[in-house]
Amino acid sequence: MKIVVTGAAGFIGSHLCEALLQHEENIVIGIDSFIGPTPSHIKKRNIEAIQSNPRWILVPTDLLSVNLQELLKDVDVVYHLAGMPGVRTSWGNEFGLYTANNISATQRLLEACKNIPLRQFIYASTSSIYGEKSGKVHEKMEPTPLSPYGITKLAGEHLCKVYETNFHIPTTILRYFTVYGPRQRTDMAFHRFIKQLLTDKPITIFGDGTQTRDFTYISDCVKGTVAVLGNEKAIGQTINIGGKERASVNEVIDLLQSLTGKKAIKHYIKDPIGEPKHTWADLSTAEQCLNYSPTVTLQEGLQYEFADIRSIYEGEQT
Numbered sequence: 001m002k003i004v005v006t007g008a009a010g011f012i013g014s015h016l017c018e019a020l021l022q023h024e025e026n027i028v029i030g031i032d033s034f035i036g037p038t039p040s041h042i043k044k045r046n047i048e049a050i051q052s053n054p055r056w057i058l059v060p061t062d063l064l065s066v067n068l069q070e071l072l073k074d075v076d077v078v079y080h081l082a083g084m085p086g087v088r089t090s091w092g093n094e095f096g097l098y099t100a101n102n103i104s105a106t107q108r109l110l111e112a113c114k115n116i117p118l119r120q121f122i123y124a125s126t127s128s129i130y131g132e133k134s135g136k137v138h139e140k141m142e143p144t145p146l147s148p149y150g151i152t153k154l155a156g157e158h159l160c161k162v163y164e165t166n167f168h169i170p171t172t173i174l175r176y177f178t179v180y181g182p183r184q185r186t187d188m189a190f191h192r193f194i195k196q197l198l199t200d201k202p203i204t205i206f207g208d209g210t211q212t213r214d215f216t217y218i219s220d221c222v223k224g225t226v227a228v229l230g231n232e233k234a235i236g237q238t239i240n241i242g243g244k245e246r247a248s249v250n251e252v253i254d255l256l257q258s259l260t261g262k263k264a265i266k267h268y269i270k271d272p273i274g275e276p277k278h279t280w281a282d283l284s285t286a287e288q289c290l291n292y293s294p295t296v297t298l299q300e301g302l303q304y305e306f307a308d309i310r311s312i313y314e315g316e317q318t
Contacts, residue, residue, distance in 0.1 A: 011185050157238070
């Protein structure tokens, strides 16, 4: 099977490519423009393990300029993970990057897919489209995003549905809930917290730290994402991909202190604009369609991420 993965050198994308390449019948074409908050040398590190695989092809370009007709020739499946991430940076003058990379790039990709016999188109969305909700959120709830980022990802979902309805592109939308683990983006909270602990810097905490998240370990996220492949029950569905457990930011920092043996210097700043107080995924649809059940505890996942981030920054110091 010939599979295109956009955003292939990113956090989730690189893990997904590795998982897909474990099956010898798969050829994976990875597209990545090496832009965004993660430095390019870390993105290159993300895909080091698969660079020598003869069934792996890297196309270092962006979706707004590449010849998609040529690229998609004979492709069976598209996983569309590329996009401009981050809630806090989506305000102000940066918004143009979000509309270009999250809306225009998605439309251009769908336009190129509409006349080819594609088996599946899988779009990576986010829990940010839900906004502030009480209790578990299920896929039928009305989306009310709180940030420009969330709006652009929801716009991508609507584009997928429009092309599915009019051109019969077999689409699945996955809404990820706060994915963490090795290779996590440098701007994300766990990465920042661990780096600040390792370098004895104050940990910057938005708000009072009581906000909770449904934290999804990367291997669970990838397991759910791969389970869509060849799964007819998933076509036409929007599916939450969440984690094994929820926790507050303060509880996460307590866990990191135990893991590292270091005392955190906590620096609380004002609440961020555009982020919900709590997230919690209803996984009923994922269980029914994908047989999905997350298994990695937060403590286990943080141990793995800590080891990975420590290796990055110790390597930079040597």
